[in-house]
Amino acid sequence: MADVLKGLNSLLVHEGEAPDPITGSVTPPIYQTSTFAFPTNESMADFMNEQKAGYIYTRLGNPNFSVVEAKIAALEGAEKCLVVSSGMAAVATALVAFCGSGDHLVAHADVYGGTFGLLHDLLPRLGIETSFIDLTDPAALKAALRPTTRTVYLETPSNPTLRLADIAAIADVAHGQGVTVIVDNTFATPVNQRPLALGADAVIHSGTKHLNGHSDVIAGAIAGSAEFIAACSDVARKLGGTLNAFDAWLLGRGLKTLGLRVQRQNENGQAVAEYLAGHAAVAEVLYPGLPTHPQHALAQRQMKGYGSVLSIRLAGGTSAVDRFLDRVQLFGRAVSLGSVESLITQPVAAVHRFVPPEFQAMGGITPDLVRISVGIEDIDDILSDLQQALA
Template identity: 50%
Template structure:
């Protein structure tokens, strides 16, 4: 295989029309055919890009090819958002009477899907502690169809042993679907560990510029076709302009992730031990309880860290108010450093009981480092901490 930078730039070679160096935006909802025979062909082609944009579009095909190259997948599929991606996967692969295993520490939207929406359609769900590989084995049933994994997890930065979970899930006949949003394929390739599907909120690191909402799924061609056939019914269609923006972001992914990794680790090292900080969560720190697992299954430790303030919610509020470079905003993976108080943000996503079960403390601040100069970013946080109560 080629390197990640090369794959990001050349993964869609052959799909760009003409001699264009920058792919054109194909802003067409539908496509014509020169004959009845050709119309039948394009109308029945799986994941085609020349019939109707809800079925596929040239810009969709380009993004899917690049993501597949980065993830080591046979093929891929784009959707209108990350939640559009995982919801479509669930609707494609589950039916009433099935069972799903999902981590307790995972993105709030995924929790709401698994524990709130799917049970309404007769799908049962069991939540497990992702740091305990045996917990997955204990939760599996004969009717288990999917195991939903996110590693590192949002926002607690806990890890899942991918190889161990894949082994027990496959032995029980279940598929493993991994949210690789935090790690990105530059730092982690779940399919190489045996996972069946990998998905991303492309809004985050893949797009990288906070200017597009998108989702991506990648994996084997047979599974992706099943997901695609559901996607044309659900209609979570990515617009051509958004697909083009996502493709543009992917071109620089390996360069940006290198800086994200460096900034997050430098900031984590600078903040741990500060009197106003109770704990820093980042898998690159030797103090992380799963640091050795991170070293084993990741090639980089990611651009996100959690900072728990000694003074709880008051400390978190003081830190957020004191920052000048970092922006208080939802989402992550941007060229700008973004900070958020997860307990406040997720109060509108999951119910109070589920929120309490997540283990997200009132003093936790999630930090998604951007690509600013490392020294400037560290100085901004240390200055802000001067006004944080201890």
Template identity: 45%
Template sequence: MSHIETDLIHSGKTFNNTPAVVPPIYQTATYYAADNAVDYAKAATEARHPYFYHRHGNPVSSQTAELIARLEGTEAALLTATGMAAISTAVLSVVKAGDHVVAQHSHYSAANILLKELLPQFGVEVSFADQSDNASFDKAIKANTTLIYLETPSNPNLALTDLAYVGALAQKAGITTVCDNTFASPINQRPGDFGIDIVVHSATKYLGGHSDLTAGVICGSQAVVDKAWKKLLSLGGALAPFDSWLLLRGLRTLSLRVRQINENALALARWFEKQPLVKRVLHCGLPSHPQHGLAKQQMRGFTGMLCVEIDGEDEQEQFARAQTVLNHLRIFANAASLGGVESLAVHPASMWGMHHSPEQKQKAGINDGMLRISVGIEHIEDLIADFEQALAKCSD
């Protein structure tokens, strides 16, 4: 297939061994009663076998993984129970005690815990680079660096990493690269096209798209994914059959959803720039974004994620006004997660407070007046009207 829209509907059907148009849910733990010892041994030892035992794989997961690999342009993919299962499995399949990892200042909060607390417990050193400064990655590399871990656009401040630069730098030094592509989705960006070795997603977000499942995915070469699969067998993060089925169903409309979400987010971001109570707007599609030129180089769409900073005389007033806006939104739900068909708005400083010190929040570009917004597929006029009435409450 040559077009994404067609691939999303028809890829991976080799794993559906029934005449059904929609694959069934294989709600079983043991998939395979072997006819003989030779067949059993083959099924038990073959990486990601779809018909052996659930922790090894299942048919719908295999079908879904093949589709996501096609979307990311990689040889293979592996599904996991959550996005963090994908991140931790990918990282732990690369590093060992005595190794050094280069990461960014700005990452998803749970990934930050993995990098700053968990890896050092196992003798892995982690240094942090400014993702907007290419030279910062050069300076951070050491003789024992085995992994560069990236996230672009980053959560929540929408900072970008130059994928082509870091990809080339790492390849020259023999360093493995992992990139979290959750905020972009493979519709908007494919890190593998820029030399990145492993791509991870929280499939809970755009890939699933309906806020009704948790899942993760690791994409890369056959060798990389097989190695991650062996690690996952020990870590135990297998995706449940029903969630595999829900994820496959959600992927069918990924292109349509992301196209509408991109359009809505850019229109909302442009509207925010004209509002006197909004001090700053961060969206990759705006010329005012400090890395807009890079976004145009490596992204095909600018995502449904944006941040706004509510204005005020000081950060205390910014915080109070941000809370006022959140409390009066009617369409935008104040709820965790992102990337679904519904629009959400959250206060990052509150969410990240338990994981970040004030200095860490500052380095990550988070302040008390910031709102992170995940734009859905509702009508844009309704989304604008919702923020218009909520902002007006700050002047009441």
């Protein structure tokens, strides 16, 4: 099968799975089990001693995880992938696998609010310190590196201000000092951007978002070298943040349509960005697909499509934000993004609420900022909802 799987959509549908050898079921059965039996005690001891590939206990692995891991590894061009219980579990597992007490990290301030909390509040308790800098400028990275720096952690596009980081330039600077680069590729998806091919060492996903795409699963994934994923696997097994069989199965089902959904969301995202850029009630549109985005040239180099997420600043300030968000009908007033339905949120009131004001200011996360995740609905319906809500 591997020989005929050349295109993205073929990989998404077929990679990691085949009709069930016992029943012929064309979709993978759900292995809803906590443990796997061995035929004899001796075979179990052999298996454990030799660390053979296979299944022992679902916290350590499950066939439904393997299907998804094979698809994501193929998509990202990684040797291996590990699925875990959430995007946050993926971020924490990868960082703890790379870093220990006394190590230093570099990141930017406009990361997802939960990631900011992990870096700013929790990791210092384990002796890991983070410098938050402007990663739109690779030269700033050079100045921030210390002898103890282990990893540069970045989102591109960033959440929620859609700033870009030049992955190849950052990897160049970081690798020159023996520092690894982790990219959270949740916003772009591997359909639009492949960080490992640009020089990153590992990729993180909130599988909750585009990879699953139906707002019915919390999941995360890490992709990278076999050696790094083995280290992550060891950390995940010890911390216990494993996924479960049913959510892995749902994630695998969602992944099959990722290419189609993202293609449609790229088109809808671009159309919404262009519409809002021409609207008098909108002061600014942050979307890498617009020529007015300060890093549009980098977006053209680094991304194949510009995605479903954009942020806007309203001309009428925060009171206009309340009115706008109260009036939308098709859009759900909800956190999260990347799903089939359109969602809208005010970052300072929700996802980035607990980011201290000085870091909000550094990340450009202002009260008049609204984040929009455009779904796969008909573009005319999406635009007329925005039009009536802004009227």
